[in-house]
Amino acid sequence: MIDNRSVIIIDQTIREGMQYRGLVFSADERMKILDFQEALGVDISQSAYPPAHESESSKVKKLCFKRESCKYNIHIAALSRAPVDDVKQMAECGLTDFHLHTTATSELLKKQSINDIFTSLKQAVQFIRSNVTGSSIEVSLLDIGKTDLDILEKCAKYLINRLSIDILSLPDTSGIMSPDQFFKRVKYISEIAKGEKTRIGVHCHNDMGMATANTIMGVMAGASVIGVSALGIGERNGIGDLYISAKCLKDKGYNLNLKIDDIDLFREYYKYIDKICYEKTGFRLLNYNTPFFGEAMLTHVAGTHATGNFGLFSKEEYFLNLLCGKNLVRKYLKKNKIEYKEDDLKRIVTKIKAMFALSVEFLKSLFFSISYQYSKILLKVIHINCSKDLIIFFHT
Ligand SMILES: [Zn+2]
Numbered sequence: 001m002i003d004n005r006s007v008i009i010i011d012q013t014i015r016e017g018m019q020y021r022g023l024v025f026s027a028d029e030r031m032k033i034l035d036f037q038e039a040l041g042v043d044i045s046q047s048a049y050p051p052a053h054e055s056e057s058s059k060v061k062k063l064c065f066k067r068e069s070c071k072y073n074i075h076i077a078a079l080s081r082a083p084v085d086d087v088k089q090m091a092e093c094g095l096t097d098f099h100l101h102t103t104a105t106s107e108l109l110k111k112q113s114i115n116d117i118f119t120s121l122k123q124a125v126q127f128i129r130s131n132v133t134g135s136s137i138e139v140s141l142l143d144i145g146k147t148d149l150d151i152l153e154k155c156a157k158y159l160i161n162r163l164s165i166d167i168l169s170l171p172d173t174s175g176i177m178s179p180d181q182f183f184k185r186v187k188y189i190s191e192i193a194k195g196e197k198t199r200i201g202v203h204c205h206n207d208m209g210m211a212t213a214n215t216i217m218g219v220m221a222g223a224s225v226i227g228v229s230a231l232g233i234g235e236r237n238g239i240g241d242l243y244i245s246a247k248c249l250k251d252k253g254y255n256l257n258l259k260i261d262d263i264d265l266f267r268e269y270y271k272y273i274d275k276i277c278y279e280k281t282g283f284r285l286l287n288y289n290t291p292f293f294g295e296a297m298l299t300h301v302a303g304t305h306a307t308g309n310f311g312l313f314s315k316e317e318y319f320l321n322l323l324c325g326k327n328l329v330r331k332y333l334k335k336n337k338i339e340y341k342e343d344d345l346k347r348i349v350t351k352i353k354a355m356f357a358l359s360v361e362f363l364k365s366l367f368f369s370i371s372y373q374y375s376k377i378l379l380k381v382i383h384i385n386c387s388k389d390l391i392i393f394f395h396t
Pocket residue numbers: 016173203205234235239
């Protein structure tokens with residue numbers, strides 16, 4: 001009987017990350033990513049797509065060798081389509097965890113019958129079971145948001161009841177589903193898997209910014225395997241985020257092997273992925289506004305936020321604008337070691353508010369006449385950094 005309160009993490013940073021525009025992970029980079037994943041307690045690393053190119057096979061072979069020689073607990077998986085020729089290539093890499101994908105969208109069913117799809121899956125599963133000892137098989141039914149429910153049900157019954165695969169993954173490949181739609185569909189299929197050997201997995205794309213939320217809703221609906229990646233890296237704008245998905249599930253009482261309390265190591269892992277991505281593509285994944293790990297997480301601006309314990313972090317960083325209040329300004333002045341008299345605080349707050357209210361139009365008109373570039377720099381200093389000297393100047 002599957003314990004649905006235990007959630008298996010498939011870190012797809014490497015395989016899905018390779019679908020990020022312009023990115024190819026080298027063998028050394030994959031080794032280092034595997035070290036991070038092992039240290040963080042990831043269950044399965046999905047780390048190659050062998051049929052795509054021989055280099056993928058050789059890289060995943062190296063990972064399997066490293067796993068053996070370092071006696072790592074993490075499992076190494078790779079992805080391919082279901083035809084036996086593809087699966088053979090996977091087996092030659094020394095893998096035991098086979099992740100296959102197929103699709104039964106109405107578009108595809110115009111070209112291929114459902115029975116052909118089932119035959120191909122059956123042959124793949126039989127080949128793996130008779131050639132690889134201790135194998136684990138996951139099958140992803142691509143794009144459940146674009147697959148008719150009756151077809152989805154038929155496929156799920158075949159894979160769960162007839163082939164008894166280990167994981168049936170239900171991906172929102174197009175990233176078009178809202179959390180309630182995703183929940184309903186995953187719940188419907190999860191009912192078929194009740195009492196069976198097959199676990200239900202989810203893998204959600206982020207086209208509508210819902211990937212992490214959908215991942216969590218998938219688990220609430222009955223899934224017990226999640227496919228996620230560091231910083232959500234993946235095709236288009238990516239998939240569910242590894243850390244945030246895991247943190248939300250842990251907070252809800254699910255059991256995970258992932259060491260979500262080791263935030264420093266997670267940060268190091270995320271910075272490493274961000275560095276590789278930036279070097280190869282010129283794009284940053286870890287930016288100021290990134291959930292949880294971005295620096296914006298440490299800023300407070302509204303007066304109300306200076307009086308309570310808002311946000312995730314206890315570290316206090318205050319920034320001024322016209323939304324400030326006495327509490328926030330007091331904290332700001334103290335932190336920046338600016339001397340003031342408590343009796344003057346109200347007056348100081350009024351001046352700061354006036355300064356910010358005026359600053360946009362007034363300073364623009366004042367400095368545009370001097371230099372456009374200079375005015376932009378000055379506005380940034382006032383609005384973002386809000387220099388100590390400037391505040392002293394305005395409040396005295
Ligand atoms: Zn994907």
